[in-house]
Amino acid sequence: MTIAGHIAGYFTYWATIFVAMAGLYIVIARGNLIKKLVGLGIFQTSVYLLYVAPGKLIGGTAPIVAPEFQVYSNPLPHVLILTAIVVGVATLALGLALVVRIREAYGSIEEDEILDQDEPPVSPDTASRQA
Amino acid sequence: MISQHFPILQVVLPLIAAPVIILLRNGRAAWLLATTVSWVSLIIALALLEQVSAGGVISYAIGSWPPPWGIEYRIDQVNAFLLVLVSLIAAVVSVYSRASVDAELPREQHYLFYAMFALCLAGLLGIAATGDAFNLFVFLEISSLSSYVLIALGRDRRALMAAYQYLVMGTIGATFYIIGVGLLYLMTGTLNMADMAHRLSGVAEVKPVLAALAFITVGICLKLALFPLHLWLPNAYAYAPSAVTAFLAATATKVSVYVLLRFYFSVFGASAIFLALPMGQILLVLSLAAMFIASTVAIFQSDIKRMFAYSSVAQIGYITLGISFDSATGLTAGIVHLFNHALTKGALFMLLGCFALRLGRVSFSDIGGIARVMPVTAFGIVLGGLSLIGVPGTVGFVSKWYLVLAALESGQWWIALAIVLSSLLAVVYVWRFVEVAYFHQPDAKLAKLKEARLEMLVPAWLMIAACIYFGLDAELTVSGAAQAAATLLQGVR
Numbered sequence: 232m233t234i235a236g237h238i239a240g241y242f243t244y245w246a247t248i249f250v251a252m253a254g255l256y257i258v259i260a261r262g263n264l265i266k267k268l269v270g271l272g273i274f275q276t277s278v279y280l281l282y283v284a285p286g287k288l289i290g291g292t293a294p295i296v297a298p299e300f301q302v303y304s305n306p307l308p309h310v311l312i313l314t315a316i317v318v319g320v321a322t323l324a325l326g327l328a329l330v331v332r333i334r335e336a337y338g339s340i341e342e343d344e345i346l347d348q349d350e351p352p353v354s355p356d357t358a359s360r361q362a
Numbered sequence: 363m364i365s366q367h368f369p370i371l372q373v374v375l376p377l378i379a380a381p382v383i384i385l386l387r388n389g390r391a392a393w394l395l396a397t398t399v400s401w402v403s404l405i406i407a408l409a410l411l412e413q414v415s416a417g418g419v420i421s422y423a424i425g426s427w428p429p430p431w432g433i434e435y436r437i438d439q440v441n442a443f444l445l446v447l448v449s450l451i452a453a454v455v456s457v458y459s460r461a462s463v464d465a466e467l468p469r470e471q472h473y474l475f476y477a478m479f480a481l482c483l484a485g486l487l488g489i490a491a492t493g494d495a496f497n498l499f500v501f502l503e504i505s506s507l508s509s510y511v512l513i514a515l516g517r518d519r520r521a522l523m524a525a526y527q528y529l530v531m532g533t534i535g536a537t538f539y540i541i542g543v544g545l546l547y548l549m550t551g552t553l554n555m556a557d558m559a560h561r562l563s564g565v566a567e568v569k570p571v572l573a574a575l576a577f578i579t580v581g582i583c584l585k586l587a588l589f590p591l592h593l594w595l596p597n598a599y600a601y602a603p604s605a606v607t608a609f610l611a612a613t614a615t616k617v618s619v620y621v622l623l624r625f626y627f628s629v630f631g632a633s634a635i636f637l638a639l640p641m642g643q644i645l646l647v648l649s650l651a652a653m654f655i656a657s658t659v660a661i662f663q664s665d666i667k668r669m670f671a672y673s674s675v676a677q678i679g680y681i682t683l684g685i686s687f688d689s690a691t692g693l694t695a696g697i698v699h700l701f702n703h704a705l706t707k708g709a710l711f712m713l714l715g716c717f718a719l720r721l722g723r724v725s726f727s728d729i730g731g732i733a734r735v736m737p738v739t740a741f742g743i744v745l746g747g748l749s750l751i752g753v754p755g756t757v758g759f760v761s762k763w764y765l766v767l768a769a770l771e772s773g774q775w776w777i778a779l780a781i782v783l784s785s786l787l788a789v790v791y792v793w794r795f796v797e798v799a800y801f802h803q804p805d806a807k808l809a810k811l812k813e814a815r816l817e818m819l820v821p822a823w824l825m826i827a828a829c830i831y832f833g834l835d836a837e838l839t840v841s842g843a844a845q846a847a848a849t850l851l852q853g854v855r
Contacts, residue, residue, distance in 0.1 A: 251541075258530060267530060275537055281544045308547075311496055315540065318503045322533050325507055329514055329526045336519035349520055 243284035251277035262342040264333065268326045275319045282308040282315070365409060369422040369435040372406045372445060373491055373501075375399050376484035380477045389472030393463075396476040397456040400483060403449035407487075411442040415845075421493075429493070430554035436493030439849040440697075443842050444490045444620050447701055451612040451708050452483045458712055458821040459605035465719045466517055466603045475515060479609070482508040486617045495543045495629075496553045498621065499536065502585070505617070506532045509610055513602040518723075524597035531584055531594040538581030545574035546629075559629045575635070578625050586618035588682055589652035592675045599671035604715025607667065611674055612708035616700050619681055623697075626685070627850040636688040645686035650780055652679025657787035661794065666717075666724045669791055670710055673750060676784070677703045680765060683777075687768045693847035695764035698839055702749070702757035702832065709825035710746040713739050716814030716822065726794070731804030735811045738819055740799045742826045747792030749829045752785050756833040760840065 238245055250273060257270025286308035294303040330340055337345045364371075379399040383392040413420060414437055422435040437445070456479070463475055485505025492498050510532070514525035547553055549570050550561040565571060580591070587595040595615075599607050626635050636642045653676050660672035681703065684696025716739040717724045717732065733740035749756035762781060769777035813819070832839050 255534070258534065264526065271530060271533055274534070278537055278540055278544065281541060282547075285548055311553075314496070314500060318500065318536075321507055322503070322529065325510060326526065326529050329510070329522060329529065332514065333522045333526060336522055345523060349523075 243280060247277050247281045247284070250274075250280060264330045264340045264342060265327070267342075268323060268330070271326070272319065272323055275315070275322070278315060279312045282312045365413070367422075368406050368410050368413070369420060369437050369491055370424060372403060372410065372449075373435075373484055373488045375402060375406075376480045376487065380481040380484065383473055383477040383480060387473055389469060389476075392473035392476035393456075393460050396459075396480050397453075399480055400449065400452040400456040403483065403487065404446070404453045407442070407445040407449040410437050411446050413437075414439055414442040430552050430557035433497050434493040434554055434556075435491045436556065437491060439842075440623065440846040441490045441620065443697070443701070443846050444617065445487060447704055448483070448486050448490060448613045448617065451609060451704060452479075454821045454825060455605055455609045455612075455708070455712070458608070458715070458818050461815045461818045462605045462715045462719060463603065466605075467515060471515060475512070475603075478508045478511045478515075481505075482512060482609070482614075486613050489617050490620060493555050494553050495546065495555055495558065496540075499540050499543060502536055502539065502621075505614065506536060506585075509606075509614060512606040512610070513598050515606070516601040516603050518601045520597065521601035524594075524601045528594040528598045531591075535581045535584030535591075538577045538584070540581075542574040542577030542581060545570045545577065549574070555624065555629050559631065562630065571630075572639075575625075575630060575639075579622070579641075582618055582622045582625070586615045586622065586682075587675055587678055589648045589656065589675065589679060592652070592656070592678075595675060596668050596671040599674065599711075600665055600668040604711065604718050607671075608708050608711035608715065611671075611711050612704040615674070615678055616704050619678070619685075619696075619700055623685065623693075623850060632688055632851065642686045642688050645682050646777075649679040649683035649686060650777075652676055653683070653780070653784040654787065657784055657791070661787065661791045663791075664725050664727065666726060666729070666795065667711070667714055669794075670707065670714070673788065673791065674703075674707055676788075677707070677750070680761065680781070683781075684765055684768060687772050689768055689771060690844070690847050690851055691764060691771050692768035693850060694840065694844045695761060695768050697843035697846050698764060698836075699761035701839055701843065702761045702829070705757060705825055705829050705832070706746050706749045709822055709829060710743060710750075712818070712822035712825065713742045713746065716818050719814050719818065720811045726798050728808075730798055730802030730808070731800075732808060732811075733799040734804055735808060736813050738823070739814050742819075742823055743799075744792075744796060745826050746829065747788075747795060749833065751788040751792055754833075755830065757829045757836075757839075758833070760833055760836040764840070 254270045254274030254277060258267050258274065261267055261270060286305040288302055288304050291302040291304035292300045294306055333345065334340050337348055339345055376399050379395055383395055386392055420437040421429065423429055424433045424435065463472060467475055482505050485501045485508060488501030489498055489505065492501060510525045510529045513528060514522055546558060549565050550558050552558050552561060562571065584591045599611055626632065656672045656675035660669045660676065663669035663672060681696045681699050684692045684699060714724050717729060721728055749758040752758035752762040762785065765781050766778045769781065
């Protein structure tokens with residue numbers, strides 16, 4: 232098989248891998264906490280594609296038994312991914328809530344600036360919070 | 363009969379308790395409900411263990427949909443053992459948490475804390491009980507999301523950043539796991555683990571299966587904090603509220619170890635993993651690295667909670683070392699250490715919480731001479747520390763004895779030597795605590811402190827007593843672990 236044919240034949244898998252790596256790259260390379268969460272969301276989205284795409288058969292219908300249809304698509308992956316989407320939304324919501332709290336506590340959402348603020352053993356702000 | 367429905371009640375009771383607690387909006391009532399649910403869970407878990415040892419594997423079809431179409435809860439020796447461990451720790455920590463949470467959290471957050479605690483317990487028990495790979499993912503996320511919240515409740519603002527980092531790494535881990543499950547589902551067309559194991563033997567194309575194995579291994583190892591993937595752990599444990607650290611350190615990573623065991627032995631089969639692939643060697647190297655590097659890093663920590671957090675990474679290394687031998691003795695050692703380490707670390711973090719109650723934070727610079735003002739707490743930590751080292755008469759010795767036996771059995775005497783040498787590193791960091799706590803003069807501020815409250819000391823000391831008891835009479839734990847190991851080694855059920 233030629234490379235072009237290979238890519239066309241496994242298009243959804245290549246798309247999945249591209250989306251997953253793009254998301255993971257953003258998580259690793261970006262220092263902005265919001266952008267990291269966006270990357271995480273993109274990474275999770277790749278899984279939706281991985282599950283849903285193979286469930287679809289070209290020409291297949293919903294799995295309702297009827298004499299005129301022989302080919303059915305598998306509905307289970309969609310149901311699974313519905314659950315995974317809910318999990319993804321919950322993760323993103325919690326992540327954003329944490330970022331809001333982090334910004335209140337540090338006044339920044341850049342990872343390096345935040346880590347710099349905690350460099351000295353006890354910053355005055357931390358001490359006052361503990362008191 | 364209600365006992366028929368124990369497998370689902372085990373998970374559903376804490377799951378329902380969480381929203382009820384939110385509706386109650388009262389810290390005291392919330393504590394009472396969370397504690398009751400934890401103790402009921404413990405009773406159910408013990409009943410399940412009894413049922414499993416008497417009558418073999420329990421298969422529970424949710425909603426009466428027969429497996430493999432419906433979700434199956436499958437309780438055997440391995441997860442019955444784990445259910446007891448998780449609910450036992452939850453029951454003890456819930457009693458302890460009242461005083462600790464009162465001191466560490468603002469009043470209006472109390473009921474939310476207990477809601478998250480119940481949710482986290484439901485997730486952990488669900489992971490252990492379920493026989494469905496996707497259902498496991500959902501429970502993994504339930505327990506993870508609630509533990510991110512619990513960690514973020516810490517007083518120090520660094521807790522927020524620790525929770526955020528754990529959220530990012532934990533989500534990557536869970537996503538890796540779900541990619542692996544997706545590949546397995548593509549190859550076998552089933553999500554039921556027992557059915558999956560059965561069908562995997564008929565799969566001709568091995569590459570996607572190997573990819574699935576790799577994804578699941580990396581994903582779960584992130585969750586269980588195997589050495590190079592442990593970066594989220596020290597901060598999360600150090601800055602979380604004391605009760606949370608005690609609960610998570612004793613349960614969350616242990617449950618992840620169980621998931622790894624379940625996939626390696628019950629789904630892929632031990633022969634596929636350890637004979638055809640160098641997984642044993644990989645695990646061995648990473649475990650040894652964890653034992654030495656994490657213990658060494660622990661020695662140089664100034665925060666005591668952080669020190670014991672690094673020690674947790676090292677102790678997880680011992681558990682995975684046991685697994686890497688791929689023998690009955692090795693697996694028994696791994697599982698027995700899983701139990702023993704949960705007891706020890708749970709007790710240690712609870713006692714550190716007693717210091718935190720009086721001091722606010724626990725770094726070495728603050729606790730000079732504390733053994734004179736809080737002798738009961740300090741002595742408990744010393745006993746727990748002895749168990750970490752593996753002194754005879756403590757549970758740590760039992761684990762290390764079986765690990766050394768497994769190493770000698772496999773003919774690799776140098777690993778036995780490595781186990782003993784790495785224990786010496788534990789001597790160093792435990793001695794550091796002893797020296798500061800016992801041989802320094804308490805300063806004026808410290809001298810005014812009182813011993814911690816009884817309702818915190820009693821649960822913590824119960825765990826320490828269990829550490830000693832199971833160290834002297836290891837019959838119960840070792841036979842339980844040996845049966846679990848035998849069940850796992852039977853492989854594909």
